[in-house]
Amino acid sequence: MALTFTDLVEVDLDKLGTAVSDWKKTVDSLKTSAENAHKGMQAKSDSAQWAGVNATVTRDFIAKTAKEVSDLHVEADSIYQVLADGHPELVSLQKQVKDAAGKDASALGVRVNDIGDGRVVCIFPHVRGDTDERTQEQLDAKRELENRINRLLSHAAEIDASVARALHKSHGDDAHNAGHSTYGSLNDAQAERALELARLGDKMSDAELQEFNRLMRFNDREKDGEFATEFYQGLGGPEKTLEFYAEMSIDGTSSDAGKVRLNAMKELQQNMGFALANATDPDTKQHLPGSWGSDFRRLGTQQIGWEQGQWNKPYGYQVLGGLLRYGNYDPRFLDPIAEHVTQLHKKDPYFFLNNKAPGQEDVYGFNPSGKLGSGNDPLNSVLEALGHSPEASEKFFTEPPTAYNEDGTVKGGSPGFESYLDLFTDEDFDWTVDTNDTNILAYEDKTKNALTFGPEALGHALESATTGRPYDDDSGDAVKHTEARAHLVSEIVNKFGENPELLRHNENGDLDDQESGPLYGMRDSLGDITAEYMGDFQRAMYKEDPNSDLFPTFSAAAGLDSGHAARFLSAVGEDPDAYAAITSAQQAYTAEVVDHVVNGGSDSTASLDGRLGDVVAPGSAIAGIMSDSRANAIYEYHAASDTEFNEAAADKQKWVNRILGMGIEKVGERIPIAGAPLEWASEDIQESIMKSIEKDTASEAEQEAGTKYTAGREAAIDSAQASLDNALVNNQHINSATADDLRRAVRTAAGVSHSDGAQWNSESDAK
Incomplete structure (x- = not known):
């Protein structure tokens, strides 16, 4: 049963806070008991000169008892860590929902109605003599408030479900045996669940895919990078990451996927992109090793398969490009990839497009968003990545280019041009038609439109480089x-x-x-x-x-x-x-x-x-x-x-x-x-x-x-x-x-x- 608006607003979270304090005391007590059991009871047992039955039965019993006390401490600590993380998040969300439904709704003159299933609607109550006519600004404000409250409720529901799941796994199903799943934080539990779902690949049901997206959406940009890093490490490395995303994006954009699946894949693309940007930022507290960048460059020109006997395999950069389109990436990770892709394109503009699978209209492949191409040409993708990454784009366009070999290693010397601005604005630069539409050559208008994808992405990258903001950050203040x-x-x-x-x-x-x-x-x-x-x-x-x-x-x-x-x-x-x-x-x-x-x-x-x-x-x-x-x-x-x-x-x-x-x-x-x-x-x-x-x-x-x-x-x-x-x-x-x-x-x-x-x-x- 979904967490409702009424549930969140009326629940007494002080009781949960008390439970957190009680579990902390329990953890401390069990830690002392476990240390005493090992240093006292078991140490004496191990040093004793047992004979007969005591040498086996009694000694084993003491060892098992000491282990159970230690397991109880570990289990209690896992429960405490999960509750301690979940409690302040729920308190914060409860306050935000109360403020939104209280003073914000009052200021707009709307009433918030709980419609169940974790959702609300906002309505303008009828006042006698009122025409009930509303300006577009009022309607937009009402819609924004309604969406904001529903996002907060969804986040609270995800935390509630994650905490409940983690507590169940920590305790296990055996009332007489401690020591099951252990977590150092709620993030650990959430990353574990996200990975359980990811291992299903394209066999995820629509409901499971929605759950996966919720886990990613509410954790992919956390400042410490813990969740994002654990998730990508858990996938098994850069190649496994590409295999998973390729499998999911192709499944979600196929002609028989349906609108629900496609929309879910659009969200997965964004969520995984934001998480990858977080996990590859060397300045976050937890982050992936720098080798991930060099591994992605090595895999960029290699074919990636995810099914036994697969014939048509995309190149690594075609797959990775779909993820790079979302997130603010650190220049130490993104710029070498962007430079490598650009130089590959300069050498052979059709290297990547020559292996694309024929498709049909509105099938976007590795770019489920459908914005500026299907994702077959990774040049458009890295330019869009730069458009969302101001520091990386500034360095890309203002610092001298670095030459790369085809395998992504540094070549040294000059790549044959002075700057990327000079390269992209050369009238002879070859922009490609990045679309899966099988009829593209038959329609001049479609071809003309597709040829603007690359230049539009270039504009986004330059806008980011010169303004210091992601190009689509309309709410951001000016940056000096x-x-x-x-x-x-x-x-x-x-x-x-x-x-x-x-x-x-x-x-x-x-x-x-x-x-x-x-x-x-x-x-x-x-x-x-x-x-x-x-x-x-x-x-x-x-x-x-x-x-x-x-x-x-x-x-x-x-x-x-x-x-x-x-x-x-x-x-x-x-x-x-x-x-x-x-x-x-x-x-x-x-x-x-x-x-x-x-x-x-x-x-x-x-x-x-x-x-x-x-x-x-x-x-x-x-x-x-x-x-x-x-x-x-x-x-x-x-x-x-x-x-x-x-x-x-x-x-x-x-x-x-x-x-x-x-x-x-x-x-x-x-x-x-x-x-x-x-x-x-x-x-x-x-x-x-x-x-x-x-x-x-x-x-x-x-x-x-x-x-x-x-x-x-x-x-x-x-x-x-x-x-x-x-x-x-x-x-x-x-x-x-x-x-x-x-x-x-x-x-x-x-x-x-x-x-x-x-x-x-x-x-x-x-x-």
């Missing part, structure tokens, strides 16, 4: 830019500023002679990188003095080239997601610098209106580039629509919060926007951004007539004035007449600079 990261951004901007055609996406547009570039799939990540380094890009627009503090960077400066930055923005801004990220960050950053000029204090003798015009100019120039790029994408390259550009802005709130967070770092305790709370400032700026993006449109007739920037220019002017209005809210030292003059100044500067940006972009397109 290191010299290495900032320099990498400069190299990226120079690379695509000089070769923007690499990013071009001409989707059956009017420019028939313009081929799509091989790397257009990574533009959304480049847009995120631009947003992250908005201070550097605004500095570059009008060549701001590197020593200026008017346009601050977030620690180390990238020192971008002005011309390269403009052409880079032009190419990247044609992607709706990149456009939205850049526009959001630009307006948030401009609001911050405008507020700094108005409210931050300055020793400058220049007029305030002139200084304000100067600080809105770079952002407006970027807005002009974005307007032109958006129009080009829609009307020249036919690669997107106005609707796509508008909808892409919906999830870019993170950039407003992140940029304002950078502002807080910059000025210490000052809250941005004239002392207003961050939440208010963020919401206000986001509203301005949405209006701006929705207004930044142009019709096909305007495009042909060369008047396509009118609405975009108006949007830039409105945005600049909104930034000033926000800064003026709590400033009592500027009278209304002066405020009008300042508004006029920022509107004029914004309009001129928007035209500058659009013109730069058009001139760049003409070249």
Whole structure:
């Protein structure tokens, strides 16, 4: 019977705490008894000169009694260790559930109902006279709370089941015989059970697979690495790990697996990936030996089989790649593997793909997630791994490459290229079609789509390397830019500023002679990188003095080239997601610098209106580039629509919060926007951004007539004035007449600079 919400909320865990204390006393007492039995009774028995029956019966009885006392101590200690670990975890989970169902639910105005089977639903109770209409934000918040409570209940149920199972095994089924399974911690018991299930392989039932996933999910990222390390050691080593995962992934993604099995395999892929990252981190208290990395490299080019007489066997890297796609891996483990895989791909791009099994649509093989390929090409997998591993990706792209032999050993010397950025951005680099779809060659659109998998994964890796965060960590705060990261951004901007055609996406547009570039799939990540380094890009627009503090960077400066930055923005801004990220960050950053000029204090003798015009100019120039790029994408390259550009802005709130967070770092305790709370400032700026993006449109007739920037220019002017209005809210030292003059100044500067940006972009397109 499943642990219910009511069970967890109402249970008196103080009694369990008392039991833990009692068992500790029992352990201590039995330890003393066991020591006395061995040092006293048995020692005397062993030294005595027995004769007759006593030499056998009595001596054996004493030895057996001493052993039973020792076994009782071991059993009691095992019970104590399991209870001692389980009790604080249950206490913590109980508190979290009570808080969520109490104050969190009350704040949302919802009621938490126990529906049994370890689940709850949250509902908005009807109030007389209420329409019962809810905003999407309210519905999303309700759903998040409901899911959070259900996850906590699931975790509590897993601990409850693990403790009960461990206690039963510690005690055994013989009431007259102590000494059965022993555990040094609850993790020991959980790892043992996970391994029992793993040994079933693809014979695991759906229920057993769900249990396995629960055990992995709630233990795979523990800080000390105990569970993850014990689990992988228990599997039997790197090769056995690959065999188990290969067997499970092929079974779970077969055409007759069913949706339940496939979904369970998607979770298994994530759970095992997170656990492997934890277990291979040399800095965790318990971790796998470093030889696991070299063994995986050795096995990478060897075929892995898991069935007797198996014909079609994948290479080790194809299997391992599925696990590497999840988890933040240490560079000492991941980078040698990523370098080895990349160099193998450079030597023969189809080495791994030549042995793939033919499949059918939606069969993903070693990558059950289905994201960016089937997993047959491990290059995509290691790039995704780097995308989740910021320290590893930074070192991968900023440190000199190491050459590897085919067996994964270090070769020494140069691998034949200066950097991985140079290698991947070479127009002749061979990206593969990583899919099991048997009809891929018959459908041009499918082929084009599959060819973007690698570049998208490359974008994720670069995003991780330059931001210091996993690329899909939307909730994370900004991480200060290191010299290495900032320099990498400069190299990226120079690379695509000089070769923007690499990013071009001409989707059956009017420019028939313009081929799509091989790397257009990574533009959304480049847009995120631009947003992250908005201070550097605004500095570059009008060549701001590197020593200026008017346009601050977030620690180390990238020192971008002005011309390269403009052409880079032009190419990247044609992607709706990149456009939205850049526009959001630009307006948030401009609001911050405008507020700094108005409210931050300055020793400058220049007029305030002139200084304000100067600080809105770079952002407006970027807005002009974005307007032109958006129009080009829609009307020249036919690669997107106005609707796509508008909808892409919906999830870019993170950039407003992140940029304002950078502002807080910059000025210490000052809250941005004239002392207003961050939440208010963020919401206000986001509203301005949405209006701006929705207004930044142009019709096909305007495009042909060369008047396509009118609405975009108006949007830039409105945005600049909104930034000033926000800064003026709590400033009592500027009278209304002066405020009008300042508004006029920022509107004029914004309009001129928007035209500058659009013109730069058009001139760049003409070249």
